[in-house]
Amino acid sequence: MTFMKMGMTLACVLALTACQDFRQNESGLDGNGVNGSGTTTGVDPNLTGVNDPTSVAYFNQTIGDRVLFQVDQSTLTPTAISTLDGQANWLLANTSYTTTIEGHADEQGTREYNLALGARRANAVRDYLVSKGIAANRIDIVTYGKERPLAVCSTEECWSKNRRAVTLVATGLSS
Amino acid sequence: MKQVLKLMIAAMMLGLPAQAQENSGPLRIEITEGIIEPMPIAVTQFVAENAGAEAFASQLTDVVISDLVGSGLFRNIDPSAYIGSVTNFNAPVSFPDWKAINAQALITGAVTLTSDNQMVVKFRLFDVFGQETLIGLQFAASSQSWRRMSHKVADQVYARLTGEDPYFDSRVVYIAEEGPKNDRKKRLAVMDYDGANTRYLTGTDDIVLAPRFSPNAREIIYTSYETGVPQVFLMNVDTLSRRVLDSERNMTFAPRFSPDGRKVVMSLSNGAKSDIYSFDLATGQKVQLTNTSAIDTAPSYSPDGNQIVFESDRGGGQQIYVMPANGGAAQRISFGKGRYGTPVWSPRGDMIAFTNISGGRFHIGVMRTDGSQEKLLTGSFLDEGPTWSPNGRVIMFFRETQGSGGAPNLFSVDITGQFLKKVPTPTFGSDPAWSGLLE
Numbered sequence: 281m282t283f284m285k286m287g288m289t290l291a292c293v294l295a296l297t298a299c300q301d302f303r304q305n306e307s308g309l310d311g312n313g314v315n316g317s318g319t320t321t322g323v324d325p326n327l328t329g330v331n332d333p334t335s336v337a338y339f340n341q342t343i344g345d346r347v348l349f350q351v352d353q354s355t356l357t358p359t360a361i362s363t364l365d366g367q368a369n370w371l372l373a374n375t376s377y378t379t380t381i382e383g384h385a386d387e388q389g390t391r392e393y394n395l396a397l398g399a400r401r402a403n404a405v406r407d408y409l410v411s412k413g414i415a416a417n418r419i420d421i422v423t424y425g426k427e428r429p430l431a432v433c434s435t436e437e438c439w440s441k442n443r444r445a446v447t448l449v450a451t452g453l454s455s
Numbered sequence: 456m457k458q459v460l461k462l463m464i465a466a467m468m469l470g471l472p473a474q475a476q477e478n479s480g481p482l483r484i485e486i487t488e489g490i491i492e493p494m495p496i497a498v499t500q501f502v503a504e505n506a507g508a509e510a511f512a513s514q515l516t517d518v519v520i521s522d523l524v525g526s527g528l529f530r531n532i533d534p535s536a537y538i539g540s541v542t543n544f545n546a547p548v549s550f551p552d553w554k555a556i557n558a559q560a561l562i563t564g565a566v567t568l569t570s571d572n573q574m575v576v577k578f579r580l581f582d583v584f585g586q587e588t589l590i591g592l593q594f595a596a597s598s599q600s601w602r603r604m605s606h607k608v609a610d611q612v613y614a615r616l617t618g619e620d621p622y623f624d625s626r627v628v629y630i631a632e633e634g635p636k637n638d639r640k641k642r643l644a645v646m647d648y649d650g651a652n653t654r655y656l657t658g659t660d661d662i663v664l665a666p667r668f669s670p671n672a673r674e675i676i677y678t679s680y681e682t683g684v685p686q687v688f689l690m691n692v693d694t695l696s697r698r699v700l701d702s703e704r705n706m707t708f709a710p711r712f713s714p715d716g717r718k719v720v721m722s723l724s725n726g727a728k729s730d731i732y733s734f735d736l737a738t739g740q741k742v743q744l745t746n747t748s749a750i751d752t753a754p755s756y757s758p759d760g761n762q763i764v765f766e767s768d769r770g771g772g773q774q775i776y777v778m779p780a781n782g783g784a785a786q787r788i789s790f791g792k793g794r795y796g797t798p799v800w801s802p803r804g805d806m807i808a809f810t811n812i813s814g815g816r817f818h819i820g821v822m823r824t825d826g827s828q829e830k831l832l833t834g835s836f837l838d839e840g841p842t843w844s845p846n847g848r849v850i851m852f853f854r855e856t857q858g859s860g861g862a863p864n865l866f867s868v869d870i871t872g873q874f875l876k877k878v879p880t881p882t883f884g885s886d887p888a889w890s891g892l893l894e
Contacts, residue, residue, distance in 0.1 A: 387855075390796040390810050390839055391665060391886070392709040392722065393766065393773055395685060396729040396750040399706060403726030421726050422684045423706060427662050432636040434836070434857035 334374050339449050343370050347405065349443040351388070354400035356408060364405060367447055368412035377449045380420045381405045384446070386439035387426050398423030405445045482559060482582040482589070483618055493530040494559050494616070496523065499541040500534070501564035501578070511574060511601050512566040518605035519562070521649065522623040523612060526849075527874030532558055544577060553583040560589075562612060574598040578608050580615060589615050602651060603893070610892075620846040623648065626890045627842075627851065628666040628675055629865060631655060632883035636861055643677060645692065648844070648889065650865070650879040656695060665709060665840070665886045669716050672890040676700075676710040676719055687721050689736070700734055701741065707732075709752045713780075714760045720744070722752040731765055733780075744782035755799045756780065757824070764788075764798040764807055764824075775809060777824065788826030797840055800824070802891070803847035806870070810839045810852075819852045821870060832872035836861075840885070845892040851878065853885040 330341050339345060344367070347360035356364065371377060383402030385394035402421035410416050431438035498520045503512040523529040539552030544565035553561050564578035573595060580590040590611055594604050603624055610621030631644040631653070640659035643666055646652055656675070657663055664685070666677035675690045682699065687707040690697040700719060701707050710721035719734045723743075731745045731754045745751040749769035756763055757780075764777050770787060773794040778785035789795040793813025800807055804824070811818040811831060817838045822829040837855040844850070848870055855863040863885040865878040878884070 387837065387861075389812070390753070390766075390773075392752040393750060393768075393796050395664075395706075395708050396722065396724055396752050399724040399726050399729065400750070406726065423724065424662075425685075427639075427664070429637055432859040432861075434859075434861060 333370075336449055339367070339370055339374075339447075343367055345448070346444045346446040348440060349401055349445070351386075351439075351443070352397065354397065354404045356404055361408070364408050365412065368409050368414055371409065371414050371418070371449070372412075374449075376451050378418045378420070378451075379409075379414075380422060380448045380450070382428075382446045382448065383421065383423045384428060384430075384442055384444050385426045386442040387429065387434065388439060389426065391425060394425035395423050398425045401443075401445045405447065409447075482585060482616060493524075493528055495530050495532055495557055496560040496562065497532045497537070497553055497556070497558035497583075498523065498562045499537075499564075501566050501576075502542060502544050504544070504565050504567040506568075508566045508568045508574075511568070511598060512564075515566060515576065515601055515605045515608075516564070518602055518649075519564075519609045519612075522606060522609035525649065525876065526613060527869050527876075528613075528617065532556055544579075548581055550581075550583055550586045553581075558583050560612070560616060562608075564608065568598060569595075572598045574601060574604065576604045576608065578611075580612050602647060606647075619848060620892070622844040622846045622849060622892065624893050625845050626668070626672060626893065627865075627878075627887050628668055628677075628890070629853075629880070629887040630663060630666065630885045631880065632863060632885055633659075636859060643675070643690070644880075644884075645675075646880065653881050656690065656692070665888075667711050667888045668890040669712050670714060670891060671716065672893065674716075676712065676721075678708040678710065687719065687734075689719075700736075702739070709754065711755050713756050714758050720754040720756065720763060722754070731763070731782075742782075744778070745785070753797050757800045758802055758804045762800075764800055766796045766798060773812075775807070775826075788822070788824070789829075790826060791829050799841055799843060801843050801847040802845060806847070808841035808843060808850050810841065819850060819868065821850070830872065832868050832870070833866075833875060837863075838866075840887065842887050842889045844889055851887045851889060853887060855885070 330337050332338055344363040347363050381402040383398035385397045402423060406419045406421050429442045431441040501512040501516045503509040520531050524531050536556050538555050539549045541563045561581040561583050567575045575593060575595045577593040579588055582589050592611060594607055596604055606624035609623045614621045625648045626645055627648055628645045631642045632639055634640045641663050642659055643656040643663050645654050662680040664678040666675050668675060673692055675692055677688055678685050679688050684706050685708045687700045687710045688697050689700055706724040708722050710719050712719055717736060722729045723732050728748050729750045729752050730743055731751045733742045733744055747769045749767050751765060751767045754763050754765040761780055762777055763780050766773055767776050773796050774787055775789040775795045775798045776785040776787050793811055795809050795811055797810040798807050806821045807824055808821050811820050816834050818831040819833045819838045819841050820831040835854050836857040838852055841850045841852045849867050851867045853863045854866050855861055862883045865880055865884040865887050867878055868875045
């Protein structure tokens, strides 16, 4: 009884955290980049915060949930590969998580092309994670093209933050 | 939601007064030569022939003037300059009065309200210097359709004076946008071509993109994130019922109807690459038309249905190609400076409109279907997504301003590039797509 109750509570907390992060990324409200996500207000920080290496917050903040791309490119940079190595190791260690990889583009392209480019970026991340041993059925991809900018200025400073692929982790089966 | 009113317009010729005189050549505007000076015309206040018709007569006159002047081809002479006046639709016209103010054409009209809220609109178009009646017509329809009747009047005048097919009685489907740049809400919307009568077809829950009308304007295809990934949906404009086209969970986008309305051509991405597929609406059969490792997207049929123009980065950069409608060898047609995307075949078949990105700016341009005679019509921080008027003489697109407060609005430009104007919408607007001329 007590064990069951605890198990349910823990699953709930994890699901809540994952849910919250997903919403922040999708709506683009997370304007602070990597460090702006994973807020866990009202939840015991020792359980789900960055101190817990199995937490979503740890994945988002310490490992890094996103990689950035050069203009009109979907090639992974050395920095991106380093981040993705960390993501792969985390996913290998935390097998109850599935991922959705969002591919994004900056505003310097036409809408349809940017959708295809965002797909390419998400796919580049998926291919790399699969090459590191993550099962393909744990990874979903989606492109947002230029529809969900994080940074809103019209200079390279903002554009470089928007050319991104974000790995969202959540518990549950991949659709 | 309210059903779209179906307009039954009964048109009949009015008896033309015996005023035809010797003629010094047809009154005619040539659009292709680039209009330096709009033709001065006098659109007189339409006469209200019975009680209750006054408001309609006034509004109808305003829309006729707005249509004609808005084409960039005509200048309406201010009524304060009039010498003559028209208070009786059937009284003879005094041509010298209109010659004196240099009105090349004169338009007179009358509005009568009949029982059951039916309305009769009569009008005449005169060649003032030829002293000739060019058109005399009357329309009857529900008074609720008064704007469409106005557009029909203006269409008749435009067609007679330009020798071109008209375009005023048409609609545009577009994306209504609201909210800050990093939390933009997008809704599917339809409006009259001039920005009036916007009607929203979706809520703000899911991102929607790039809608297009079917040839009869009764259906719309568009991309929505309703299922969590971008997928092409087909919606009935009257009932708002909708369905996803591809039964598999693929990312699909950039749809357009074939000219016969039986197929949709669109992009399907597996992530690594985006290929072009046609999709038979009756059978659900999906046919792959391109197969490269490149981004192939933004397909658009030629009006005869035999060819497809699309964009691809197969040569290293984003450029425009033409291929047979069933797939096969593609010929690159864009060779100017920069990148080229979003090609759209003109309904006349003679030209292709596109978005060009060069010199850090976006341009709307046109070229012949073999890529020759390229001309950039506009330029700004971001001009994108051209769509053709039903007669292939005007292009609508969206222009987005830069910076943190940047937002898109709809604009139109004639194919000479001389007459650019904003199309008023209640919210920000993007991704316009013009219908054909309404029936």
